[in-house]
Amino acid sequence: MLKITRMTSELSRQNAVREAAASGIPSALADLGGLVRIPSVAFPGFDAAPVQRSAEAVAxxxxxxxxxxxxxxxxxxxxxxxxxxxxxxxxxxAARNGRPTILLYAHHDVQPVGDESLWESAPFEPTVRGGRMYGRGAADDKAGVMAHVAALRALKEAVGSDFDLGVVLFFEGEEEAGSRSFAQFLADNAEALRADVIVVADSGNWDARTPALTVSLRGNTRFTMTVRTLDHASHSGMFGGAVPDAMLATVKLLSTLWDEDGAVAVDGLHERDADTPEYSEETLRDEAGLPAGVSPIGRGTILSRIWNKPSITVTGIDAPSVANASNTLSPEVTVVISARVAPGQEARDAYAAVEAHLRAHAPFGAQLSFRDQDYGNPFLVDTSGWAVEAARDALHEGYGVEAVDMGVGGSIPFIADLVEQFPAAQILVTGVEDPHARAHSPNESLHLDTFRNAVLSEALLLERLDARE
Incomplete structure (x- = not known):
């Protein structure tokens, strides 16, 4: 009889959580819209006042x-x-009566807008259409902030404020700008941040209906390289054909980073050998916006290229613009290179391999200089802990679909700092994004049904942890 009574009580609590989570969605979306209206770009050169205003609104x-x-x-x-x-x-x-403590992480800063003419609605004016909320940060990651807040609201409404679960909230303000003070923040606040379980709500899901736990992330190394071939600019008619300009040298040098298939061709960059789920080229084209006639690059299964192999992207270039083009041999060109690092390799080792390759392949004796190196290590989740199973169960109940374990080609470098500072904590990487969220791109958006399901799932997880003996 005691067992039946306990089960009935647990079901009653869970049903109350479900009702509270559902009823709280309208206010959660309204609050999310308020956060989206704050242009909290933490990049150098942007006004820092909106980031402070965003922090105050979140607080x-x-x-x-x-x-x-x-x-x-x-x-x-x-x-x-x-x-x-x-x-x-x-x-x-603080936790009470032997209950665990859970740390809920998200970030309230956002990416810059980019070319505003590519947005179909104002980037900092939340706009709902087609079952999605559009706006910069609507998905990445102010929706993560609001998922945590809404889940806690639901837990409080369902079971009252006198629960035993310990909870820490950490809403960062510079993740998109490189989390430069993150490690120091962990050290400064180690005791306050200490937890048994850490939920990082900054990833995505398999699709709009299917939840996922992110169990692997590629690392990243980013740097700036300048290629110089001349002491000063020279007339292209007078000396072209005999004197190598910096653009020629840069194009030839960059082309050595990939082979004919577009796969990375740098010795010393590792690959991870791991199985991947089925994922079609048709799905890739749909989710990435790859048009007919443009071929995918690389070799192996599509997901192995994204999850388990390195990639190199030139993300920026300083050279004469089209508007300022003249018949001139450019003395120098500067590029920003971003290399994704396969799980299992240290980011600094990957950078060393790329720099060595570039120096070895510099054409015509071009002079290379490197600066602004950033490093973020890859991450592999230990899926054997009790918290992983609890999260999978909560996701299944929240979405009505079995959760999948997936890798992500992107990077969350600060997770390595969390592992180093809190080695005993179980880290769960979740998120509210679906493959069409377009985080970091124009027309970023949040799928509203995915948000509802994410809030319910997290609220159910919190209830379960509060009941854990």
């Missing part, structure tokens, strides 16, 4: 929960500089 939402013993806006120093990092929101609630 007000957290204080409104009336669940935490402490809610603060905090900053930490950026190591090796005289700068201070962007504002983060940190809230803490």
């Amino acid at each position: 007000d939402l957290v204080r409104g929960l009336d669940l935490f013993e402490s809610v603060e806006i905090k900053r930490s120093a950026i190591p090796g500089t005289d700068e201070i990092g962007q504002p983060a929101v940190l809230a803490t609630r």
